[in-house]
Amino acid sequence: MSRKFTPKVVTANDLRAGDVIYLTAAGQWSRNHSEAELLEDEAIAELRLLSAMGQGDRVVGPYLAEAKAGPNGPEPVHFREAFRTRGPSNYAHGKQEVAHV
């Protein structure tokens, strides 16, 4: 029996800047996890990932990451993904450094 599908977001790194990005419902890339599209249907998730993989001129290494619904939009589930939403813990660098638009 296949495992029950759990919600995901599509995430990748920006080709030029290298920073973490998320695919929104509008098909745009956001630097903010809470703006990602929460994919609760496995077939749609696979389609969105395929679409992201077709954007190799803009993004690197897209994959589906576990996420859950939160009051302000999707939230990461695993600690690795939580770190990716912020940046490192030893300096206030990365996303926690600047409020990205």
Place this chain on the structure above:
Amino acid sequence: MYNYSDFDEAFVRARAAQFRAQVERRLDGSLTEDEFRPLRLMNGLYLQLHAYMLRVAIPYGTLRADQMRQLAMIAERWDKGYGHFTTRQNIQFNWPKLTDVPDIIDALADVQMHAIQTSGNCIRNVTADHFAGAAADEVADPRPVAELIRQWSSDHAEFQFLPRKFKIAITGAAADRAVIRAHDIGLQIVRQDGEIGFKVLVGGGLGRTPMLGQVIRDFLPQADLLPYLEAVVSTYNLLGRRDNKYKARIKITVFENGIEAFRAATEEEFARIRPQFTGVDQALLAGIAAQFAPPAFVAKPVDFYEKSLAVDPLFAAWAGQNLTAHKRADHAIVTISIKAHGQTPGDASADQMRLMADLAERYGYGELRISHEQNVILPHVARADLPSVHAELLRAGLATANVGLLSDIIACPGMDYCALATARSIPVAQELATHFQALGLEQEIGALKIKISGCINACGHHHVGHIGILGLDRAGVENYQITLGGDGTETAAIGERAGPGFAYDEVVPAIERILRAYLDLRADRQETFLQAYRRLGAQPFKTALYGEGARDAA
């Protein structure tokens, strides 16, 4: 110190130009990521968790003052104002943009530096004793040979697609400060009947299957070095497994075939290719060696140094901890700790890099070294100048007197940066350092090497830490395994796992229990943690960690 030949200059510039064109083709869509990845890795460019990372080689850990200044410039202009020195004597920039990397590579080439072969399945940056050319206990300076190996291995046509990465380390002294027993090939310069040669070890490595290197040759004459290395790597290239990434390192090849069979195959290949080496390499080596002639040491009286020791306790404490005997009695080797309590092990800001470059120029004949223990060395400083050096380091926050103590921790970047990591390393190191400083126990505990890796690949050398910490992901939670009794020196040993792992917030208390047990159990103040562990075995420390039922728990 070595200066690029016209050939080196042309080679590095050509590679910089090639990479610029490759980046352009990636950005305009001509290259896919799958096509580009091997090209960027050949030039030291990784894509990490939050950003790209550029790993720059510091061959055998040797840097000139102008090179250190250029690293500072790069850190400020294209990164976030700091760099991270690694356990393989490289420097990593954690935040470059892909679009800026070609300019960074050009800036490196301007000071005879590059990022070639700092990644990929090739022969990596050759590492060496960071006290090379200065240590009192050295048979010979290993850097000329290390440079010869760099030239031989750079773009070596046969060794660009090895089964896996390949690391060589070399030391010129019996005291192993280069962890040669944990390298694919470890070389120790030895003297036999007046002749200089090498003891050669193969098959060492850490990672998921830690093994110590075995001696393949007790004495290799100097002139045989390159053909012998070529024979070892060729044998590995043919015998090494390519079906399983985790069994592809030479340690597995040696283990599966046995050292005798591996040696026989190597010797056969060596006999075949030895005649091809007609002495050009030895002429080259002689030219390189001339460039590593010792600086023109200036003799200075040591009275002021001795007086400072007597009247300045801060200076005396630093001198007692951070100096090593130089081959000249009126000089000393200075280890600058870039591990102030609570700081990230191995990180230096651009300002700190510039200050260290200035000090090297004013007091250290222009030379700097990077140690695999993630500190910076001024290899030659007249003792008379030490009080001035210390005063300047103090002003820059670089005078922490902790070399060889608990807070002199090796830590890999871990999940704060690394895409492969399974847990964080840096904050564990920071908390250990500040916690024991607050307890005031660091001096009392004395000599201790704690090494932390954020995944099984063991970049933080945890297997050879007296106390090793390995961060893992256990069901979505960070979990830390502790190993005890490891040693990376000439008395090398792989640490033994103490038992079940600890949650992130349990690690520091667990280490404290181990060290309080050590303080209770040691024979006297002179007995180090490692000595006590070797005398007592693991059990009392397991009991300290897990309680009386430890034998079952572990």
